[in-house]
Structure formats: structure tokens, C-alpha cells
Amino acid sequence: MALGKDYVAQECSIARALEVVGERWTLLVVRDAFYGVRRYNDFLVHLGIPRAVLAARLQTLTAAGVLEKRRYQESPPRDEYVLTERGRGLWPTVRSLGLWGRLHFTETLLRYFRHTICGTELGPYGECAACGTVVPLEDVEMMPGPGLDPAPEDPVSRALLKPKRLLQPIETEPLGTEPLGTEPLKADPV
Amino acid sequence: MALGKDYVAQECSIARALEVVGERWTLLVVRDAFYGVRRYNDFLVHLGIPRAVLAARLQTLTAAGVLEKRRYQESPPRDEYVLTERGRGLWPTVRSLGLWGRLHFTETLLRYFRHTICGTELGPYGECAACGTVVPLEDVEMMPGPGLDPAPEDPVSRALLKPKRLLQPIETEPLGTEPLGTEPLKADPV
DNA sequence: ACGTCTTGGTTCATTCACCGAACCTTGGGT
């Protein structure tokens, strides 16, 4: 946490956990990592987070072993951040928190998650009621709900509009792929 | 969150949830509420949180419907803060976060939780493997582990040393109940 | 060879939440 004084006095594993993922923005970065976001710029535009804060969070999460910085191309050297095994262990937390938010503070369904193999929606902890098992992350499919903005600004949100597996890297459209017909309008919204 | 700008751009129930419980200290207050802490002063001494921050958090959580402020005595009017149904819905989140912290950042076992009826330790999501059910909060018994400080300073931590049910109000010793034999020593630790 | 673009940052001034100590208020108790 590194905010003045940590939760240092707390003899509690929850406090330990919050020292790692309890800062502002951190859990949203982790959520995006589950959604398949991996690159600095994608986190940036999707979260709308200040650059300095994002750099600090990625640094902290990497140091804590939640994310791993990994070279994905050499020619211009570029790194991506992917969840480690430890990071993937946060799925039940992220899942249950999201479900709680959806149940109590959301009007329309934004996203839901289902077991790819059988199609049933996940339970509160990421388990499949039909199969009776905790679904491995690779078999979780994220589905868009009716509450999502159908034409969001940033390319990452657009990439997240279609169903996709968790952890599977997002595919942002190569630039210039504006949704046809929207660009040339320049309609004056008065 | 009310920090500059909320997570307002986020179309996400996780972001919604974090606006309520994502601030510093908030989830620890909720944890304490699960542990049976109910009164301002008990939160204060157990968390070591600044008074103003605690007041703000209790206010926010009450406004969000996570806690309920309830009069527990009239003569000097006193209120306590107890978890609502909505607040109790955070148990999976708190449980999974604590388990994650314990698995990755704790050396010795601090606390564990078991099903009162059959005695088995809870699974990752608060379920009982033996009974095959999710254990209702009232049937969860919090047990001290070997990693806990056996003689903590504050009375709340002392009250949490003995096994107790979740949500069951803590019993702080009436003052003057110093652990016999420790007080008069005044051993100089040099 | 030159300017430009993309990616992934760092720097910096300003704002705002956190901190901790002191103070306040209500209602006993003695």
C-alpha cells in the first residue's frame, strides 16, 4: 500500500492481501488482465487511469508476483503484462466482487460469464452448477450483456464487446478500422 | 470513491462495487463487522484507523446500505453498526481475498473458519466439503491459528482470540480485567 | 538523412485524501 503507514498492525491475511491489491485502480487493472488486456496502452485507454499511476501499479503488481512482464516482440522491444498463477488466484475475489456489484448497484446486466463447455452461467465463485466443478479460467467465456454501450469510444472496449475466453489476449482492430459510416458524418450535435 | 473522479467511466459492476468498498480501510471495516465488531471505539482500537477516516467510512457504508446504524441503548444514547443483508453478501469476497492473502503472503496460519455443525474447515468459497453446502454465516466459527499474537494490546484483539461465530458481537472484557500476573511484572526488556 | 509515428514511459505543479493530535458534545456517575 505504501500510504503513510501500511496496514502493518493488522494480523490478518486480508490486510496482507489488501497491501497488494487494495490501492486505488489496482483491482481494476487485475480485472482487465483477466479480460485479456496485456499492454500498457490498452490498460491506459480502457481504464482512463493517469499514466504515472498505471506505471506504478504495474510495477507493484509485478513486484508482488501477480503480473509477469514478458517480452512479446523484439524488433521494437515491447513487453506485455500477464497474470501469473498467483494473479489468477484472484479470480474468485474478482468474480464475487463483480457479482455483488451487479446484484446491488447495477440496473441492467453488463456482462456475464458462462462455462464454455456446457453454457451455464457461473455461480458466485466461478463454479458451474451444472457440472458441479470450479471452472478453470480457460473454460470461462465472457459474454456481453444488454447494458453495455454498443459503440464505445476506445478500441479495447470495442474488442470486449464480443464473447471471448478469459485470459485470451484481446484483439484491437488495426487502426483505420472505424465502424463504416460513422466517421464521415461529423454531425453537429446541437 | 469520491476521489477526484470516481471510476465513472467504467461500465463494470466491479467498478461499481469498488466505489463502495474500494477505499482504503473500508474492506477492513467490513471484515471486522463480520468478526462481530460493532462499535465505533472497537473499530477504532482494533484497526488503528484515524478517527475522522473511520467516521467517514461508517458514514459511507451506512449510506450504501452495507451497514446499518442501530440504537442499542437509550440511557446514554449509543448506536452500533451491523452488517445488513447487502453487507453480508460481501462474505465470499472477504473470504476469498483472505484465503488468497493467506496462501501467498502469510507464513503461519492466523485464523481459519469451520462449519460449526460438523467441524470441517471451510473451503475456498465458504462451503463445507463434508456437508456439500455453502455454510450460512451463523454457522461459521472463526478459530484462532498459531500465528496470532497470544497477548495483544487492544481488548478487541483479545476478544477475537477465542473461537466465536461470525457476526456474533464481541465481548470486550470490562475494564480492569488485565490478564492476571502480567501486569505487576514491569520487566525491563533490555 | 529527416521527420514522424507508436509504445511505454518520466517529470512536474496542483489538488485532494489521509494522518494524528486536539478539541467538542452528550449523557451519566459521584
Next chain:
DNA sequence: ACCCAAGGTTCGGTGAATGAACCAAGACGT
């Protein structure tokens, strides 16, 4: 009349978050 306990509020100082500007390495067109 005085003191105490519970539950706060006030206030000056500190440090993190914010957002805009700047920086740098490497590709790429011309």
C-alpha cells in the same frame, strides 16, 4: 461541581492521485 466514556468534528501537515507536458527508443515512409 467535577470527571469520565462514547462518539464524534476540526485543523494543520504530509503524501498520493491527477492530468498535462515532456522524453526516448525504435520502425517507417520519402
